[in-house]
Amino acid sequence: MSDMQPLIGDDALDDLERAWIARARGRVLEIGAGRGENFGAFDPKIQWHGLEPDAGRRVELAQRAREWGHEAVPLDAVAERIPLPAASVDTVVATYVLCTVSGVRAALEEARRVLVPGGTVLLVEHVLAPHSRTLRALQHAATPFTVRWCGGCHQDRDPLAELHAAGFTDVAVRRVRVHDRPLPPIPILLYEGRA
Known part of the structure; x- marks a missing residue:
């Protein structure tokens, strides 16, 4: 069985990510903010706070x-x-972060803790292929290498079950596949939920 999600190119993914992240409002906590790649997608009126464990970044x-x-x-x-008080942010954003954390459940529990009641979590993640046995096998095989040389990235994670367990409501999930030659299409998960 092959993946059933739409196949898009890198440019379409960039546009989709920007539109997804642009939903952030109010006091925004960006987890794993990296080098600030998402700044252009945020509404200029937000109050941004970033979390980044890498000193150079x-x-x-x-x-x-x-x-x-x-x-x-x-x-x-x-x-x-997260060194912030409970119910202190309106939106939590993370793009390609859950693949690198040591504890997905703990990270999601912390995201929910710092959100105000009704606050929004917005995530974009590459995930384990849901339908392709071949691609899943490739992702499992690649993970030891990507963990070591790509900032701790686990190619073979799919956080959707952990997201369900975290108790977010009003959930919207979108899955796409990104064509990334010469590699097989990469499955991407876009997730929105409320605390």
């Missing part, structure tokens, strides 16, 4: 945050231990 992130008009200093922390 945090330096560049702080500079880019200032360039985009955000005053918050990026937090040196991991998603499993």
Whole structure:
């Protein structure tokens, strides 16, 4: 059986990600903010806070945050231990982060904890192929290498069950496959839920 999700190109994925992330409102916590690649997608009215455990990336992130008009200093922390009070943000955003955390469930519990009641979580993740046995086997085989050389990335994770267990409501899920030659299409999950 082959994957049944729509097949899109990199440009279409970029547009889809930007539109998904643009839904963030109010006080926004971006987990694993990297070097600030998502700043252009955010509404300029948000109050941005970023979480980035990598010191080198945090330096560049702080500079880019200032360039985009955000005053918050990026937090040196991991998603499993967010140093913010409960119910302190309106939106949590993470793009390609759950593949790298040491504990997906703990990260999601923390995201839910810091969200105000009714707050939104917006995620974009590459995930384990849901229907292709061949691609799943390739992802499992690649994971030891991507964990070591690609920032701890687990190619063979699918956090959807953990997201369901985290108790988010009003859930919207979209799955697509991204054509990335010479590799097989990469399955992507876009997730929105409410605390």
